[in-house]
Each structure stands twice: as C-alpha cells, then as structure tokens.
Amino acid sequence: MPTSVLLDINGRAVTIEVDDPGMPLLYALRDHLELKGPRFGCGLGQCGTCAVLLNGEPVLSCETPLTKVANKKVVTLEGLGSPEHPSPVQQAFIDEQAAQCGYCLNGMIIQATALLATTKNPTVPQIKKALADNLCRCGTHLRIIRAVQRAARNA
Amino acid sequence: MLDFVSTRRDVLKVGGALVVTFTLAKKACSAVAQSSAQKKTVASDEVDGFLSINADGQVALYSGKVDLGTGLRTALTQIVAEELDVPIDRVRLIQGDTALTPDQGPTWGSFSIEIGGTRIRQAAATARKALAEIAADRLGVPTTELRIESGRVTGRGRSASYAELVGSGTFSLKIDDNAPTKNPSTYAVVGKPVARLDIPEKATGRFSYMHDFHVAGMLHGRVVRPLAIGARLESVDESSVNGVPGLLKVVREGDFLGVVATTEWGAIQAARKLKATWSNWQGLPERARLWEHVRATKINSDLVTSNVGDSAKVLSDAPKRISATYDFAAQTHGSIGPSCAVVEINDGRLTSWSASQATHRLRRQLAAMMDMPLDDIHCLYIEGSGCYGRNGHEDAAGDAALLSRAVGGRPVRVQWMRADEHGWAPKGPPVLVDLRAGVDGEGRVIAWESEFFVPEGGLGPVPLIAATLAGLSTGPIPEPYRFNFPNLMAFNAAIPYTFPNITTAAHLLAETPFRWSWIRSPGRLQNTFANECFVDELAAFLGADPLDFRLGHLDDPRGAELLLRLAALAKWEKRPTPRTGVKGDVVTGRGISYVKYRLSRTYVGAVAEVEVDRRTGEINVQRFFVVHDCGQIINPDGVTNQIEGNIIQTVSRTLKEEVLFDRSAVTSLHWATYPILTFPEVPDVVIELIDRPNEPPWGAGEPAATIVPSAISNAVFDAIGVRLRSVPFTPAKVMAAIEGH
Numbered sequence A: 001m002p003t004s005v006l007l008d009i010n011g012r013a014v015t016i017e018v019d020d021p022g023m024p025l026l027y028a029l030r031d032h033l034e035l036k037g038p039r040f041g042c043g044l045g046q047c048g049t050c051a052v053l054l055n056g057e058p059v060l061s062c063e064t065p066l067t068k069v070a071n072k073k074v075v076t077l078e079g080l081g082s083p084e085h086p087s088p089v090q091q092a093f094i095d096e097q098a099a100q101c102g103y104c105l106n107g108m109i110i111q112a113t114a115l116l117a118t119t120k121n122p123t124v125p126q127i128k129k130a131l132a133d134n135l136c137r138c139g140t141h142l143r144i145i146r147a148v149q150r151a152a153r154n155a
Numbered sequence B: 001m002l003d004f005v006s007t008r009r010d011v012l013k014v015g016g017a018l019v020v021t022f023t024l025a026k027k028a029c030s031a032v033a034q035s036s037a038q039k040k041t042v043a044s045d046e047v048d049g050f051l052s053i054n055a056d057g058q059v060a061l062y063s064g065k066v067d068l069g070t071g072l073r074t075a076l077t078q079i080v081a082e083e084l085d086v087p088i089d090r091v092r093l094i095q096g097d098t099a100l101t102p103d104q105g106p107t108w109g110s111f112s113i114e115i116g117g118t119r120i121r122q123a124a125a126t127a128r129k130a131l132a133e134i135a136a137d138r139l140g141v142p143t144t145e146l147r148i149e150s151g152r153v154t155g156r157g158r159s160a161s162y163a164e165l166v167g168s169g170t171f172s173l174k175i176d177d178n179a180p181t182k183n184p185s186t187y188a189v190v191g192k193p194v195a196r197l198d199i200p201e202k203a204t205g206r207f208s209y210m211h212d213f214h215v216a217g218m219l220h221g222r223v224v225r226p227l228a229i230g231a232r233l234e235s236v237d238e239s240s241v242n243g244v245p246g247l248l249k250v251v252r253e254g255d256f257l258g259v260v261a262t263t264e265w266g267a268i269q270a271a272r273k274l275k276a277t278w279s280n281w282q283g284l285p286e287r288a289r290l291w292e293h294v295r296a297t298k299i300n301s302d303l304v305t306s307n308v309g310d311s312a313k314v315l316s317d318a319p320k321r322i323s324a325t326y327d328f329a330a331q332t333h334g335s336i337g338p339s340c341a342v343v344e345i346n347d348g349r350l351t352s353w354s355a356s357q358a359t360h361r362l363r364r365q366l367a368a369m370m371d372m373p374l375d376d377i378h379c380l381y382i383e384g385s386g387c388y389g390r391n392g393h394e395d396a397a398g399d400a401a402l403l404s405r406a407v408g409g410r411p412v413r414v415q416w417m418r419a420d421e422h423g424w425a426p427k428g429p430p431v432l433v434d435l436r437a438g439v440d441g442e443g444r445v446i447a448w449e450s451e452f453f454v455p456e457g458g459l460g461p462v463p464l465i466a467a468t469l470a471g472l473s474t475g476p477i478p479e480p481y482r483f484n485f486p487n488l489m490a491f492n493a494a495i496p497y498t499f500p501n502i503t504t505a506a507h508l509l510a511e512t513p514f515r516w517s518w519i520r521s522p523g524r525l526q527n528t529f530a531n532e533c534f535v536d537e538l539a540a541f542l543g544a545d546p547l548d549f550r551l552g553h554l555d556d557p558r559g560a561e562l563l564l565r566l567a568a569l570a571k572w573e574k575r576p577t578p579r580t581g582v583k584g585d586v587v588t589g590r591g592i593s594y595v596k597y598r599l600s601r602t603y604v605g606a607v608a609e610v611e612v613d614r615r616t617g618e619i620n621v622q623r624f625f626v627v628h629d630c631g632q633i634i635n636p637d638g639v640t641n642q643i644e645g646n647i648i649q650t651v652s653r654t655l656k657e658e659v660l661f662d663r664s665a666v667t668s669l670h671w672a673t674y675p676i677l678t679f680p681e682v683p684d685v686v687i688e689l690i691d692r693p694n695e696p697p698w699g700a701g702e703p704a705a706t707i708v709p710s711a712i713s714n715a716v717f718d719a720i721g722v723r724l725r726s727v728p729f730t731p732a733k734v735m736a737a738i739e740g741h
C-alpha cells in the first residue's frame, strides 16, 4: 500500500508516496526527489558516501529508514550550497582542488561541515578522526584534509 | 553542463548520429550557412573525427579516451584551447560516444594524454593551419602576417572569427602529422594548473554521474549472482518474491538471474528475497595453498623479456648467489560507487549508457552477446565513480541489456550492490616471482635472473558476466587494435639496471583463479615490487647504500638526474641498510625505489619513511617523497593530484588488500572484509615534478603506483632488518617474518 511520507528536505516540506516507509532515506532523496548529492556506495553503513545532515548531525542515509526522519530537518549537499553560491566548506574543496572522481565528496563535505560546526580549529589528527569512516578510493585524502583546514581558516 | 550526453531517442536514425554540421567556407562568398543532417565521422585520421567549430565559435572536442575521474577532461580541454587559441570555456568535451567519438582504444595504460592527447593536439594544429589559410584567403593577408587570438584571426587591421571562417560545414581534412604545433615556450594554457572544470559541480551535488542518469520510463534492475562462481542455476522459487511492491519480472536466462521493478527499492528487496537453488561448485584453489597452485598452473609459453650475456652459466659459476621469491595477492578495484548502467532497446536499436572506459569495445561485445548488428548498438560514456582499470561497468551494461530485452526493451537501470562489485568485478591476478643473482669475489653483481608466473594475454575484452552466465556469445570479438606487446602482466619484468648477464622471463600461464583484468598498473606494479626489493636485497648483501647501488648500475642520465633530485628532496643520508643500533619497540626506516615505466616512458623515484611496531607488526607509512618526470606536463596540479592518488591507493593495496575466497567464491564482499586505507593511516606525500616542456607528454595516471610496495618493503627492512616479500604486508605477515628471522 503506498504511504505518504512528509519530509523536510533542505528547508522545503515535501510529501512523497512510497510502498515501504521502512525504505532508507537515500532512495527517497535520489529516486523520488532527484537529489544527486547523497550517493550510493555500499548500502551497509561502511563508506560514508550517502551522508546527510539530520537536525545538523551527520547520518548515513543508506541506513536511515524514512520512519526515523519524521519531523526532522534533512540537509543534503545541495542544501549547503550551489556552484554559484557554494558553502564555505564547498568553496574550500573547490579552492584546494580536492577531488579526483569526486564520488566520495558528498560524505566528506557533510562530515567536515558537521565537524566545523562544533570544532572551530580542528587539528589534522582531529580532521582525520572525524573522516575516519569516510572512504575515498582515489586517494584524495591529503587534499581533503587541506580543504577542511582551509574552510576552518576562512570561517 | 560539462558533458554532452545524448538522451534523445531521435538522435540515432541511420546508424550514426544526426549532427548539424557546417561546411568550412573556403571562399568568402560561400559562407551561406547550409546546415545539413549527416553522419558525423568518427574516423581517427580526420580532423572532423575530433573537432568541430559551430556557428557560435564553440569548439566541440570529441575524445575516445574518457575522464575516469583523473582530470583528463580538463587536460584535453587545455590542449585544444592552447593549440586553437580559444578560451578554455569555449571548448566542450564529448567523450566515449560510439556515434560521435573516434575509437581510440580503451582508456588505459596512462596513454590518454600521451597518445590520445597527442592525436587531439595534432588534429587541432591541422585545424588551426586550415583556419589560418582560409583567413588569409578571405582577408587578403598572407598567413605570415596573421595572428590568432581568442578564436579570431587578425592581420593588417582586418579580422575574422573562427565562427565566421568556418561558417558552415566540416573540415574534411586528414590530420596532418606535419602541421606545426605551437612552440611550448609560448604556451599560455598548457603547463598551467588550470582548475578542474568539474569540481564546483561535484562539490555541490550538481554533477550528474552515471549513477544519477535516468531516462523517462526507466525501470530498475538488480542481479542475483550464483553462490559459487561456476554454479548452475537449478531452480528459482518465484513465490518467494510474491507481493514485493513494484516487482515486474524475475528474469532468468541460463544461469543469469535478475529482477526488474518499477522502483529501485522494489528491485533491491526482490533481489534480496528471491530464493534460488544453485549447484555446488568448488573450482577455486585452496587459499592457503594459492602459491603452490600458481606455480603448478599449466604454462602456455615462456616469454623472455630481456636477455643479456649468459646468466645461466655465470650464475651457476658465481662464487656467491642469493635468491628470493615474491608474491602479490589478487586485488579488486573497489570503486566507491559500484558499477551502474542503463540500457534500452527501441525499434531494434540498443542504447547503452555506462561509465565504460571502452565504449567502442563494449559496443562490439554487446553486439556479440545480443546477436545484433553493430550498427544497431550505440554506447555512450557517462562519468562514474573513479575507475582504475576495467572494473564492472561493462558487465553492468551487459546485465542491463539482458534485463531490458526481457521487458520488451524498456529502459532498465542496473546498479550493482556492494557485494556484486567486490565479488564479481574482475580481479588483479595473483603474481608469483622468483629472483636469483650471482655476485663475484669482488662484490660485483654478475648475473640477474627472474621468472614471473603471470596469466597470458590480458589486453583483450574481458568477457561480460551476463554473456557467460546466460550462455550467450562472448566472442571472439574482432578488434581494430594491434598490440606490440600483448602480455600485459609481463610489463616491467625487465630491469633498468646494467648487470653484465641478465635473463628475465615470464611464464605465461594458461589460467588464473579469477576472471581478471587490468587494475592500475598491471604487471608493472607487481613486477616492479619484486625487482626493486631484490635490488635492495643485493645492495644490502653487498653492504652498499641502496641509492648509490642503483646509480652505479644505471646507464640513463635522465634516470640518474631523477634519483639525485630524489636524494636531495628526501635528504637521503648515504649508508647501508638496515640501520644499526636501533632500540625500542617502534622503529623507523627509509626505503627507496625507482622505475622507468615500461623501460621507455615516465620515470618515478620514491623514498618511503615508515614506522614499524615490532610488538604488533603494524606498519605506519609516514611519508612518501616522490620525484616524477613525465616529460611535458599539461597540468601540474592534475599531475600532482594523480601522483598523490597513486601513492595513497597503492599504500592501501600494499598494506591491506587481498581478495579472500573459499573454494566456491570470493568471500571479501564488503569494506569490512576487504578494508582499504582510512584517513588516520594516510601518509604525507611530498612531490617534485620535473617538467620538460619540449619533450613529449608521457602518462601520469599510474606510473607512481609501481614504486610504492617496494619502497615500503625496503623501508621496513631498513627499520627492522626483516624482508617482506608478500603483498599485502599485514601485521600477521610482519610478525611471522620477524619470528622467522
């Protein structure tokens, strides 16, 4: 039976129809709302590429059923900024050219945004620890660390 | 939009694309724009194959080589902008579209700039020369008095834009290998760290990856793979998926099994719930005896890759001999985004969208599998998650083709799940290497011999899983490519050093346990690991400084210069290895390694600094110093980015990565069982680029990977006097090596 689910995505209230309210948020964002920031990487909570902010906290959308996001604010990569108006963290990633394929960037930027919200001037070990569960296969780590440092400096 | 991706069904009408082209106006009076719908050429000897200029002065660049997340898009754009003198934002790249882009072979081997880019540069130079000649004619000014700036040709106070000159039509010119290219000293765009064109969209969620691509009416497919690699599908219980919302069809064709649903979540659930019975199959070797298995595998032929003097005789007479055996585990690509493709079949024509690095090859494979004429198949490339060789993209396209056919040709998107990627993407094959050397009474190396146990071939199309499982044609696939050296895994078996007697030979094996393919620097990675460690063993045996030892056996000034710059960069102190007088549980060491890629291309040297914990066997790679000479550099920041990536990815492969398996199947099906390097484990990378603007540009996409395992092994030896000869260097192996020492 299709069910209506009310979501608050990037400051916008949206209603979607789903067959299964236990469906992970990731598929609602990608398939129903055509958002491209949150990405499918493993579906197992192991890579971080599907991350979104839920009431400001980073969560893995591949493991978060829709039932758990009712009445909470979801912010995706698109909600942080755009190519025309990037957020400070996004701008820092652009300035540091911190991407190869960029597939992991969603998780990195979401995680870094959450880190900088609570830790103003993180040390390199703090940055590494905050990003420890985010995988990057291309080996862009050093640029990502520099981007987070730059974002902290510019804050 | 950065890439042009055709999603319109009406583009393809008669086996080629309908493109609006404009005739190059030879005479001023013929500038009547006469747009005509005709088939765009994909000939790789025609300027029109690679370039077109439209009436707005926009340059379209058609590249058969594709950007796999390496920054190639930006680098190729720089080359064309430079050679044609147009602003970079006026160049649009179209890549990997079988109807529009020439077949430049798969995007592999670090050849995209070296061969692909050089060809495109020559096409642009030919176009520039033609444009100048037309301008001379039109403006009545000799070409010697013309200047070209920003897509406009000027002389004697008169000028015309490319758009005005091209007016309408095609170049209709063969690429002229003698068309003059610009003098590198005048470059304004090439050689500069031009910012990547794709990063702003990637950092903000605007970029469309393959995984984001959809067409109207698209359905979602998932595959259900056999429980054992060679298992037969005995039965399927379709009642097990009764009631899964959105499920349209369970598709079975031979041993190929999949589901199609109207929603992605429906497809995932159906694939998870579907009950199937598979036959028993136990055709894989016992993992604990893998190397015995490799050694006992049937040898098809032996390939001697270098032969100097008489190593057999000299070795048997040598006063001192040393020998060692190295092995390198099977590994997987591990793209962060699993493979994904969309296929539809409309009016007997199949269209495939995927992140294939070889769309022309995929097209031929799909034609064989689907038993369709080549002309009825159109394959388009859309950038996916980073890919470091032939991973699962083509297979996902094969899966989508069978699923689409089963639902009347409706468009089906197949997204592999993580276990599909880890379990079924082709693997880098396990490699075993025996090395021997002889030393004379004066401490000189007089003989070097090596034997590499590697699978034969490796450059041909990797069979599509769907075709194999469904019992459909996997070939032979006729290809237009010629390979001078078809045995991929024997690359860099030969060494860059001048010992008086050398034999390096590859035993080309009839088979290897897994369906295999190239993964970033196949052969060169494994073979350089063994060679550069064994060189270090010799230096240690002779009590020589490992850098001095290499320099003493190098007859290559460019390589020697690189090593000396590396010594300066890493503040290398000359002394024999291992260190002496080290105390404590955690000890540091440094190791050096050097490669001349395929003995003919890019030079890389590196020094690794490591910390080894003798109690746990853990290796912490602290720092890599790298000096890199790939000739002319198109984009220094792009090259640096590639080198950092190569080093970090290969540190991961060296310390951690190994495909696990039982007798039936791969068992390392996710990131917990196939772990890769994480942020806290990442080393610093210090890079010095040697730019040689007047030399040809060589590849930078993978050479730096090759020196990583040996640099680390040599550094561990320097720290603790224990030689690691088996990749990955897991703590368990390090402890075993310490105990066996």
Ligand code: FES
Binding pocket: A039, A040, A041, A042, A043, A044, A045, A046, A047, A048, A049, A050, A051, A060, A061, A062, A063
């Ligand atoms: S996709 Fe969610 S953690 Fe990997």
Ligand code: FES
Binding pocket: A099, A100, A101, A102, A103, A104, A105, A135, A136, A137, A138, A139, A140, B069, B336, B385, B386
């Ligand atoms: S940039 Fe490719 S996975 Fe991180």
